[in-house]
Amino acid sequence: MYSKILVAVDGSESAAQALTEALRLCAALGAGLTVVHVIDNSYLRYEVGYVDLTDLRTSLIDAGQMLLDEAKAKAAASQVKCTTLMIDEVLALGDVATAIEQAxxxxxxxxxxxxxxGRRGVRRLLMGSVAExxxxxxxxxxxxxxxxxxxxxxxxxxxx
Incomplete structure (x- = not known):
């Protein structure tokens, strides 16, 4: 059936559930897992004045690495072969779905x-949907x- 599965994590509860489901599938199928986290650089679209964004970028990268490390530990506990990948493509400017698909x-x-x-209506319109x-x-x-x-x-x- 599936021998390679990719799951995207972003720190949300729904992503944690997706990781759990992906681990269950990998364990049942003997599949390998790739866990990907995309740094959302969409904040670069907005004028922020003379604010130094170095600290923000560093914290986004550090938080992403923590998510990947946690996912790798969960995979090891489930005896699932796992690789991790962090995507930090500044030029993508928040096109997270495309970055995940390419990965x-x-x-x-x-x-x-x-x-x-599962957002609907105005909330989905304003926040977008990577899943969609x-x-x-x-x-x-x-x-x-x-x-x-x-x-x-x-x-x-x-x-x-």
Missing amino acids: ARQAGAELLVVGTH GLVRQCRLPVLLVHAPVPKVKADAEPAQ
């Missing part, structure tokens, strides 16, 4: 696993994994 092609992935927040971009443009199969739904307290009163 998947370069890694020889046969399945792409990504988390989705991948589903629209990617020629690989894409598995979308939703973040867990928050649990409602049992003693909450029903809405009227």
Whole structure:
């Protein structure tokens, strides 16, 4: 079935769920896993005056490396062969979906696993959707994994 799977992580709960699902698939199929994190450089589109962005870039890279290190540790705990990849392409200016698709092609992935927040309406319009971009443009199969739904307290009163 699938021998190479790529999962994208960004620190969100839905990406954590996508990693868990990708690890389950890899363990069941004996597949290798590539974990990718894309530094979102979209902040470079906006005029920020005379602010030094060096610290911001450094913190984005450090946070991305931490995510990749954590993912690699989870893969090792699941006995899944794993490689990691950080993409920091300044010229992409926030086109995260294209960067992930290119990484998947370069890694020889046969399945792409990504988390989705399930945003709709104005929230999706304003924030965009990497997952939607991948589903629209990617020629690989894409598995979308939703973040867990928050649990409602049992003693909450029903809405009227």
